Amino acid sequence: MKPTDQTPPPAASFWNDTGRSGITAWLFSTDHKRIGLLYFFSVFGFFLVGVVLGLLLRIELMAPGRTIMGPQTYNALFTVHGVVMVFLFIIPGFQGSFGNLIMPIQIGARDVAFPRLNLFSWWLYMGGAAIILTSLFTGGGPPDTGWTFYLPFSSRTGTNVSLAVFGVFIVGFSSIATGVNFVTTIHRLRAEGMTWGRLPLFVWSLYATAWVQILATPILGITLVLIIAERLLGTGLFDPSRGGDPLMYQHLFWIYSHPAVYIMILPAMGVISDIIPVFARKPIFGYKMIAFSSLAIAAAGSLVWGHHMFTSGMSDTAILVFSFLTFVVAIPSAIKVFNWVSTLYRGSISLEAPMLFSLSFILLFSIGGLTGLIQGAAATDIHVHDTQFVVGHFHYVIFGGSGFAFFAAMHYWLPKFYGRRYAEKPAIIAWALMFVGFNILYFSMIVLGLEGMPRRYYDYLPEFAPLNLLSTIGSWILAAGLVLLLVNLFRGLRSGERVGSNPWGGATLEWSIPTPPPTENFEEEPVVSHGPYDFRGAGIP
Amino acid sequence: MSHPTRKDHAGAKLGMWLFLFTELLLFGGLFLLYGTYLARYPREFAAAGREMHLGFGTANTVILITSSLMAAMAVTAIQRNGRRQVVYLLGGTVLCGAVFLFNKYLEWSAEIGRGIYPGSPRLAAGPPGESVFYSLYYLTVGLHGLHVLIGGTLLTVVAARVGRGTIHAGDFAWLENGALYWHLVDLVWIFIFPLYYLVL
Amino acid sequence: MDPNLYTTTRAVDPIFMLIFGISLVLLMGITATMVGFVIRYRRSRAPEPTSQVASNIWLEIVWTALPTIIVMGMFYYGWAGYLTLRNVPKDALEVTATARMWSWSFAYANGKTSPKLYVPVGKPVLVHLVSEDVIHGFYVPAFRVKRDVVPGMKNHVWFVADKPGSSDLFCSVYCGLGHSAMVSTVEAVPEAEFQSWLSHVEGEEKQGEGRELLEKNGCLGCHSLDGSRKVGPTFKGIWGRNVTVVTGGVERTITVDEAYVKRSIREPAADVVKGYPSVMPPYPALSDKDIEEIVDFFKELK
Amino acid sequence: MASERTGSHIIGYGTLTAVWIALLALTALTVWVALNAPGIGHVWGSLAIAAAKGGLVIAFFMHMRYEGRLLRWLLFVALLTLAIFIGLTFFDVLYR
Ligand code: HEO
Numbered sequence A: 001m002k003p004t005d006q007t008p009p010p011a012a013s014f015w016n017d018t019g020r021s022g023i024t025a026w027l028f029s030t031d032h033k034r035i036g037l038l039y040f041f042s043v044f045g046f047f048l049v050g051v052v053l054g055l056l057l058r059i060e061l062m063a064p065g066r067t068i069m070g071p072q073t074y075n076a077l078f079t080v081h082g083v084v085m086v087f088l089f090i091i092p093g094f095q096g097s098f099g100n101l102i103m104p105i106q107i108g109a110r111d112v113a114f115p116r117l118n119l120f121s122w123w124l125y126m127g128g129a130a131i132i133l134t135s136l137f138t139g140g141g142p143p144d145t146g147w148t149f150y151l152p153f154s155s156r157t158g159t160n161v162s163l164a165v166f167g168v169f170i171v172g173f174s175s176i177a178t179g180v181n182f183v184t185t186i187h188r189l190r191a192e193g194m195t196w197g198r199l200p201l202f203v204w205s206l207y208a209t210a211w212v213q214i215l216a217t218p219i220l221g222i223t224l225v226l227i228i229a230e231r232l233l234g235t236g237l238f239d240p241s242r243g244g245d246p247l248m249y250q251h252l253f254w255i256y257s258h259p260a261v262y263i264m265i266l267p268a269m270g271v272i273s274d275i276i277p278v279f280a281r282k283p284i285f286g287y288k289m290i291a292f293s294s295l296a297i298a299a300a301g302s303l304v305w306g307h308h309m310f311t312s313g314m315s316d317t318a319i320l321v322f323s324f325l326t327f328v329v330a331i332p333s334a335i336k337v338f339n340w341v342s343t344l345y346r347g348s349i350s351l352e353a354p355m356l357f358s359l360s361f362i363l364l365f366s367i368g369g370l371t372g373l374i375q376g377a378a379a380t381d382i383h384v385h386d387t388q389f390v391v392g393h394f395h396y397v398i399f400g401g402s403g404f405a406f407f408a409a410m411h412y413w414l415p416k417f418y419g420r421r422y423a424e425k426p427a428i429i430a431w432a433l434m435f436v437g438f439n440i441l442y443f444s445m446i447v448l449g450l451e452g453m454p455r456r457y458y459d460y461l462p463e464f465a466p467l468n469l470l471s472t473i474g475s476w477i478l479a480a481g482l483v484l485l486l487v488n489l490f491r492g493l494r495s496g497e498r499v500g501s502n503p504w505g506g507a508t509l510e511w512s513i514p515t516p517p518p519t520e521n522f523e524e525e526p527v528v529s530h531g532p533y534d535f536r537g538a539g540i541p
Numbered sequence B: 001m002s003h004p005t006r007k008d009h010a011g012a013k014l015g016m017w018l019f020l021f022t023e024l025l026l027f028g029g030l031f032l033l034y035g036t037y038l039a040r041y042p043r044e045f046a047a048a049g050r051e052m053h054l055g056f057g058t059a060n061t062v063i064l065i066t067s068s069l070m071a072a073m074a075v076t077a078i079q080r081n082g083r084r085q086v087v088y089l090l091g092g093t094v095l096c097g098a099v100f101l102f103n104k105y106l107e108w109s110a111e112i113g114r115g116i117y118p119g120s121p122r123l124a125a126g127p128p129g130e131s132v133f134y135s136l137y138y139l140t141v142g143l144h145g146l147h148v149l150i151g152g153t154l155l156t157v158v159a160a161r162v163g164r165g166t167i168h169a170g171d172f173a174w175l176e177n178g179a180l181y182w183h184l185v186d187l188v189w190i191f192i193f194p195l196y197y198l199v200l
Numbered sequence C: 001m002d003p004n005l006y007t008t009t010r011a012v013d014p015i016f017m018l019i020f021g022i023s024l025v026l027l028m029g030i031t032a033t034m035v036g037f038v039i040r041y042r043r044s045r046a047p048e049p050t051s052q053v054a055s056n057i058w059l060e061i062v063w064t065a066l067p068t069i070i071v072m073g074m075f076y077y078g079w080a081g082y083l084t085l086r087n088v089p090k091d092a093l094e095v096t097a098t099a100r101m102w103s104w105s106f107a108y109a110n111g112k113t114s115p116k117l118y119v120p121v122g123k124p125v126l127v128h129l130v131s132e133d134v135i136h137g138f139y140v141p142a143f144r145v146k147r148d149v150v151p152g153m154k155n156h157v158w159f160v161a162d163k164p165g166s167s168d169l170f171c172s173v174y175c176g177l178g179h180s181a182m183v184s185t186v187e188a189v190p191e192a193e194f195q196s197w198l199s200h201v202e203g204e205e206k207q208g209e210g211r212e213l214l215e216k217n218g219c220l221g222c223h224s225l226d227g228s229r230k231v232g233p234t235f236k237g238i239w240g241r242n243v244t245v246v247t248g249g250v251e252r253t254i255t256v257d258e259a260y261v262k263r264s265i266r267e268p269a270a271d272v273v274k275g276y277p278s279v280m281p282p283y284p285a286l287s288d289k290d291i292e293e294i295v296d297f298f299k300e301l302k
Numbered sequence D: 001m002a003s004e005r006t007g008s009h010i011i012g013y014g015t016l017t018a019v020w021i022a023l024l025a026l027t028a029l030t031v032w033v034a035l036n037a038p039g040i041g042h043v044w045g046s047l048a049i050a051a052a053k054g055g056l057v058i059a060f061f062m063h064m065r066y067e068g069r070l071l072r073w074l075l076f077v078a079l080l081t082l083a084i085f086i087g088l089t090f091f092d093v094l095y096r
């Protein structure tokens, strides 16, 4: 990377030109950039909490039998790990942090449509998170139901399920608020010339995601209310002895939670679509197809929830329908992968950290997605359902996909807001460690699942021991890479080399304003005259 | 657009509608359950539904429809600069809401008095479909009642601000959105009424 | 072993092979292309992009159509294989599997019950799945079969063993504390051996009825007979043992006698042995006489 | 974008009152149907009446009739989504 301009950083930026100072200037700021950073540090904090819990799980599984904890602790840990990672890290992650930081600038707006609602949704998020954390230390102790809260188990266990579920409910409202805000923003606040055909693909993906948040999250809300009602009022809606049907709970849960996996991956795909062209110095291949496939994934992704229930005793007709639809969603993802790879063709590729994370995203997401196909096919899913195979699948797509895209975004965009950057070499070493550790960790799980080791197992038969040990060793390599990444990135942001307004040579609008951006983003409303990946039109060679 | 000074009226309305969609789907989850359990227990549902107080249900339907009319009229009134009328109309709307809730209170007391509430011994002894019906009834109507409460509070605040003049013919997005919310409450009831009182 | 026998494993494995095969080819192709491009067009070698092409309608049609065809193939074979898992052969032997927190019990037509699932080699077995409490999952990896055991629902699963031997049987749906300990085995034995096992109803005469009651009610899922620690304390040497229990938050030491055993069965939460979680459900169905049998068994169990 | 419609339409009291009367009439009708139509026939009857009432509320009270195309489309998408959620669930419920 070479600084493209050497102008000293502007004296006034969103860090210091609001007049107010101190902590309240952050906690009550309605500036999308400040809220974006608040979100970033909160979600990233929860990510680290989740990682520590994940590492503890892996240590316990290192050898059969009791290693460092008892079964109750283990069950609570994977539940909390899942809840934290899903509801506190990856679902709010992209929208809250990079969505807030980048999206308004990319469309040429001063802020989002409802800045106060934006701040409120961060507060809701923190409130919900606080409730979830409280639930761990009060009442009957941390919930031990798995992140899916399946009934009737979760209405019978004595742990603090109701409070935790209530916290998730609140976080859901935060997600809804963000979705409403983003759809309105993208419809109403685009600058002149920022036509739908010129929206950066990151914005397109946020738009599709926001729709999923709006239309699917309420179903989660009502489902969680029903769990609480089941526990506190004894409504018996899912209790077979009173005419209820436990499978109806699963339907409701997955009606939200399958689309939710696309809340997790779509923005990540948007990040990748923004980064790859910049580092290949070439327009993205098939812009329209990628934008359209985001919408297609969001739409078709709402139709496939039943694939989580192939063994449940759901009707065979439903299995036929849901298996078919599951394969339909795979098509737009495949299109995206092909388009990303062809963008590289005859480009001029530089392998800096954001690009390395992006390219490894393609590989890891593909492995995750292809294992998803095994699970989508009815016959094969019967064998792998509820085994470590599924755990491997979703870590590949969530962590190898969304997580790696999150790291890419951190290296790509955070320097814009700090005016300083990380050191390249340690970043690459960190990436290599994480990539290798990741594959050892989760590929072992995929194989274990094929051999028949179920998930959520505190203890296992001796035949599964070698691969479990290998997997745990992988988790340590991954963790070492993560520590290096953190130290290098945050040290760089504090005291690293200064960067100019457009360090990577990007053509989207955020690179056209000063670094760090001023509070108003643009001195005057921009008029957009070229596409997001038109490097020549933007005057970048 | 990116002028912080100009109010984006259409943006506010779009945002409100998006929010209403989420409300629709929130109730949608309960309607989904209703539909599936109705398919499983048609007879039990019909029997349980016949025990409901049709009088209360019908009265509350009329009340809510009327309140909705007044809310809609309030929006017309503010555009015609009739500040006084707006306050009266909103007052009428909120009053209707209060009467609605009072009716609900009477109705629920009567039902609980007869031993019908989630987890009650009477329901536990009855056929399974009956207990499902009443659990769904209490949850749906309870959630709806909560919305009436929120909507009433919202409209009260709006009425006060109309009185003070902070909401006026030039900028009435709050009133319009408040009214939209109230209509949604009405809309949901329009479906609750036949599903529970007239049992399909 | 009969290589011509159509087992569930033989129905499912080719589909695994098919999807894995296609996936592997695609994955290798994509990776190789990506790495190839990166090497060929890296900035040190290609300082400027040599093309600005941003779309190609034919290419895009091809890579929409190709995946469509591929996934529809996968869908079709996946569904066809699934039908095999669902179409139970007519002459299947019927067994009822009862799952509870946290043990399995298998009941045969003649009333015999067993904690392990004995099946004859070469004969299809139809297992009816019954749950007494929460959702469990019946999973035998070797036969590629799995089905949730849902309370209030009539689920079933079938398989056939093509050779004698023992295969693991897991609970696949998370069901709480003892989930990972809810393991049993499928014992496939030759037909003749199976018949003699089946007809030998008073299998454990010398252990008496007490032991059978413990087995039938799933007590042994959590309490061992050999002194090992499971979810609950072991039964070995329980009679007359001094134990520290927590009663309403207060610790006290008591000696195991008939009254204590009865209370532990009827109201398990009243006295909880220190160091163990209070998770045992009450068993109101056990009569006083049953409890006496159990106590007799405990007295013998040194 | 600013090009999307922003103006608000004023609906006269007369129109609103007419809608109100129609809603009351439909309420009466639905009660009548429930009490007199035999068998399962009134399932669809009552639902159709409720849908008609809902349509009136949305079109007039909620001004949807006078909104731009965008909002109508979005409303359609939301209702369609709900219908799909319910509809696909029935593939399980009806065929189990
Ligand atoms: C980010 C999150 C994420 C994403 C993106 C996905 C994507 C997919 N998922 Fe996964 N999933 C995710 C998260 C989860 N999934 C789960 C479980 C799960 C199950 C249930 C398994 C079971 O419990 O038995 C199925 C059937 C799938 C299928 C799929 C499919 C088909 C895709 C597709 O979208 C993938 C599409 C991608 C492809 C196909 C690869 C790229 C394309 C290439 C390489 C080109 C060639 C491709 C073709 C020719 C098709 N998932 C669970 C478990 C929940 C739990 O039980 O706890 C989670 C959390």
Ligand code: HEM
Pocket: A050, A051, A054, A055, A057, A058, A078, A079, A081, A082, A083, A085, A086, A089, A090, A145, A146, A147, A148, A391, A395, A398, A399, A403, A455, A456, A457, A458, A475, A478, A479
């Ligand atoms: C260092 C990183 C991580 C490690 C070592 C790790 C490890 C694990 C392990 C071992 C399990 C399986 C528990 C079991 O089935 O017995 C698990 C479950 C899970 N993980 Fe992770 N994980 C990590 C990161 C993540 C991330 C980044 C996410 C999502 C953003 C995530 C989401 C989940 C979820 C949803 C579950 C399922 C929980 C449940 O079964 O209820 N994990 N993880």
Ligand SMILES: [Cu+2]
Pocket: A257, A258, A261, A304, A305, A307, A308
């Ligand atoms: Cu899914």
